[in-house]
Amino acid sequence: MEESIHVLLLAIDCHIPQARSLKQKRSAVKSLVDRLRSRLNASVAETGYLNEWQRSLIAVSLVSNNKRYLQQQSDLVAQLVMASSGNITVSGIEQHWL
Numbered sequence: 001m002e003e004s005i006h007v008l009l010l011a012i013d014c015h016i017p018q019a020r021s022l023k024q025k026r027s028a029v030k031s032l033v034d035r036l037r038s039r040l041n042a043s044v045a046e047t048g049y050l051n052e053w054q055r056s057l058i059a060v061s062l063v064s065n066n067k068r069y070l071q072q073q074s075d076l077v078a079q080l081v082m083a084s085s086g087n088i089t090v091s092g093i094e095q096h097w098l
Contacts, residue, residue: 007098008070010060010077013091019053028087029056036080
């Protein structure tokens with residue numbers, strides 16, 4: 001019996017308009033990254049725009065043998081990101097199936 005492995009990578013492009021320094025940006029991003037990690041059991045990291053004050057790229061990696069489950073988790077990620085404390089505006093979320 002052949003088992004399937006599905007990997008979903010989400011790239012979340014964020015804007016942090018209130019950030020006036022890298023320290024303020026990193027505080028807002030860290031809060032979101034920690035929330036996603038705790039709720040999803042996923043690998044989450046800030047991967048882009050590391051030295052820009054008001055922009056961030058957050059990557060979320062999910063692995064499962066059930067593709068439908070990953071799609072549900074993807075929807076949950078979108079809900080959690082959109083419900084963030086208001087410090088972060090999402091410019092876009094890209095899905096990449098690997």
